[in-house]
Amino acid sequence: MKASHELTLQNIESYTEHYIEKFFPKLYPKSTSFPEDFSLEDHENLKYLVKTLNNLALQSHFSNKKSYSFLRKANKLSIILWKKTKKVVGGQELLKASAKLRSLTLNNLACYFKGCDKLLAALEYLEKAVKIEEKGSAEDYEIATTLLNLTVIKSKLGNHEEAFNKSLEAVRILEKADEEKEMPEALATSYYNHAVELEYLQRINEAKLFYEKAYNLSKRKFGESNESTQNFLEKLVQFNFTHASCDLSITSLPSTLNKSQKSSKKSVTEEKKLDILYQGYKSFSGIRFKFFFLDKPSKSAIKILAFPENKYPVYRMMLEYNRIYLICKNKDYKEFKTLDKNQTTNCMLELLNYLFIEKGSLIIVSDESRARPTSASYQTEVNKSRTGIYPKPKQ
Structure with a gap:
């Protein structure tokens, strides 16, 4: 051998x-x-x-x-x-x-x-x-x-x-x-x-x-x-x-x-802190979701997380600043980074109206179009206990 x-x-x-x-x-x-x-x-x-x-x-x-x-x-x-x-x-x-x-x-x-x-x-x-x-x-x-x-x-x-x-x-x-x-x-x-x-x-x-x-x-x-x-x-x-x-x-x-x-x-x-723009709730098919909107200025985008109440997985997407005003159909949101706190909250509330869970993905549905975010939606399981046992790697 x-x-x-x-x-x-x-x-x-x-x-x-x-x-x-x-x-x-x-x-x-x-x-x-x-x-x-x-x-x-x-x-x-x-x-x-x-x-x-x-x-x-x-x-x-x-x-x-x-x-x-x-x-x-x-x-x-x-x-x-x-x-x-x-x-x-x-x-x-x-x-x-x-x-x-x-x-x-x-x-x-x-x-x-x-x-x-x-x-x-x-x-x-x-x-x-x-x-x-x-x-x-x-x-x-x-x-x-x-x-x-x-x-x-x-x-x-x-x-x-x-x-x-x-x-x-x-x-x-x-x-x-x-x-x-x-x-x-x-x-x-x-x-x-x-x-x-x-x-x-x-x-x-x-x-x-x-x-x-x-x-x-x-x-x-x-x-x-x-x-x-x-x-x-x-x-x-x-x-x-x-x-x-x-x-x-x-x-x-x-x-x-x-x-x-x-x-x-x-x-x-x-350390860099999480910048949470807004937190809110929305229900789909009888399941209540907790939404978090996080600012990601390094990517000129916001990150959206949707946590099902007492269920998994967690849904998420990235949404560029320059798409927000198009989705909300509000030119006031075109310069997203210039919005004050109240304007940002109102913007996130409007955006929440266009978010839906469909076929295992978090998607945006507007009056005129239905599209996934530019970075593909995907889902992952988050377990309170931990990410899992840590196996030894290949030698």
Whole structure:
């Protein structure tokens, strides 16, 4: 077998069965070199197979029996790889690579069982991953990824104090690691998950801070049209609406972070705030929607979000300034940015009359035409608990 070559699925499964039959019943050799004909080539082949099987499961989104079959085989091969490599003299680099793949497989198994709503099984695999990472000198990113997954599972089990501690640990690790090697996707996710746990614990001001940090980081690194950025924005708007009666002014980071972190981070007053032009309600087919109109001056447009009452998904669209007066048929709105507060409110009220939900999209319907916005409407699900368990990426 040449691990560097692309193999067919049939060949992958054939080699997998070969190694399982050859080594799986014999995991505790006494020799200190590559034992029982376990060679360096076997080591490389097993690495290739474990990666490939995990990627095949990932392509199925851990959502069916076939993906579980791939993960079961990857699990057995990663056990062989881990156990055999531990016995190799001077094989620290080999051991580190084996630990990485073992942790990858355990995290992905946790993803699968989380999707099946078997949370205790998912928790068991993640706790095993933590032990492997401790023994295998795992990198910060790998440790933080496992912590993010533990946050999700413990939160779903109702252990919000423990979930809070795990999410805070992930934030600290990723903030420190991000100074040397940028990890914006993982860091933004850690901010978001930490915000969720703070909200569960009724630490509302701190929760708002971390929701904002997740949104601002994602927007800065990936752009406003990025799916994660959009999800973070919608959650932040929803959060602000839910806690509108609370004092949400924050001028510094919470005391949960240490002094060195405080000095190196911007305060919320330095972050860009959401500019909500108007909030209003409208019903379609018996469902009441809460509408938010957000100003996006950098795009010379407004963003419209429609939240169904106690339902998902959330609908959204971007609408350029120069289209507003055409839709409302009011020349006074032609220079949109010059409108005062009352004029802007009246403009948004008029615009609300032309908004409808039809065939799963938010659309504009005027007297003379029916058209979608220039940037295509689309819908997305926003879940209060979080964006979802954070799977290990392809290696």
